[in-house]
Amino acid sequence: MTFATLAEFEAALSAAIVPDEAAIAAARTRQGQLTKPPGSLGRLEEIAVFFAGWQRRARPNIARGRVVVFAGNHGVVAHGVSAFPAAVTAQMVANFERGGAAINALAQAAGLELKVVALDLDRPTADFTVASAMTETECLAALSAGAESVEAGLDLLVVGEMGIGNTTAAAALCARTLGGDGAVWVGPGTGVDDAGIARKVAAVDRAIACHADAPMTAFETLRRVGGREISAIAGAVLRARELRVPVLLDGVICCAAVAPLAAAAPASIGHCLAGHCSAEPGHRRLLAALGLEPILHLDMRLGEASGAAVAANIIRSALAAHDGMATFAEAGVSGAE
Numbered sequence: 226m227t228f229a230t231l232a233e234f235e236a237a238l239s240a241a242i243v244p245d246e247a248a249i250a251a252a253r254t255r256q257g258q259l260t261k262p263p264g265s266l267g268r269l270e271e272i273a274v275f276f277a278g279w280q281r282r283a284r285p286n287i288a289r290g291r292v293v294v295f296a297g298n299h300g301v302v303a304h305g306v307s308a309f310p311a312a313v314t315a316q317m318v319a320n321f322e323r324g325g326a327a328i329n330a331l332a333q334a335a336g337l338e339l340k341v342v343a344l345d346l347d348r349p350t351a352d353f354t355v356a357s358a359m360t361e362t363e364c365l366a367a368l369s370a371g372a373e374s375v376e377a378g379l380d381l382l383v384v385g386e387m388g389i390g391n392t393t394a395a396a397a398l399c400a401r402t403l404g405g406d407g408a409v410w411v412g413p414g415t416g417v418d419d420a421g422i423a424r425k426v427a428a429v430d431r432a433i434a435c436h437a438d439a440p441m442t443a444f445e446t447l448r449r450v451g452g453r454e455i456s457a458i459a460g461a462v463l464r465a466r467e468l469r470v471p472v473l474l475d476g477v478i479c480c481a482a483v484a485p486l487a488a489a490a491p492a493s494i495g496h497c498l499a500g501h502c503s504a505e506p507g508h509r510r511l512l513a514a515l516g517l518e519p520i521l522h523l524d525m526r527l528g529e530a531s532g533a534a535v536a537a538n539i540i541r542s543a544l545a546a547h548d549g550m551a552t553f554a555e556a557g558v559s560g561a562e
Contacts, residue, residue, distance in 0.1 A: 385530020
């Protein structure tokens, strides 16, 4: 899948793709037969059933899981919204490729392959406080790059990002999609001080005012106040849904990337789970708006898909218990009366 036209994006967004109800029913039946009191494994049981529905098998597994980290640069950094210069994006991509970043270690620990997709790092998006971040062609290309990172045969997709300035873009996406001004959604990101937070708030407020008359569609929101890596996440999520691959979202930026999709078509993120709730202040509010309950609360705020990669180990545990436990009949244990 690529998004050559806006019509193709809209078709993917509105496609009627749902989990397999027969597999869900079979997984729930199996849960009721396993040697434990019903519900005693808590959310692990829910996760197993969720995966059964999207993988369309009563005993799901993760034989092949992938982390994709998308990287992009943002014109809004000219307003002093980050504690780090834009050059760090490319430097961190090189670190990913050398195997030296947190996500390299965490993906390996979770048994996941890692793919890094750098998107025109030498060509930042436009400053979205005065113009659209991307042209229609540029946004479609970013969406397509995301879609192209996903193929049939994956059992889990974990999405993450790297992009200096992208917490400001995430705040603008949330404000435009869900309401509220910059102060509601802006956080410290890479660790800016109070003056830096004030600059971020001002940038978000100017962006929302600049694009106030633009159509309130998912595509226009992504292209006007998003970024290439953010749009790529949205494209990857839509492609994964077409292939019925469950998606594990990382932190506030990944969740902001899918917020315009969810606002336009709530079912479009029905195959997504939230890996964690980050320490970024707006993330908890955003998760609530998306109806996503995070798997972990570890005060992480690194990005790179790091929190979601850690949560993938919890998913593996859920599926291992679901598949590997004996039933009451197999174990010769008396069930509940």
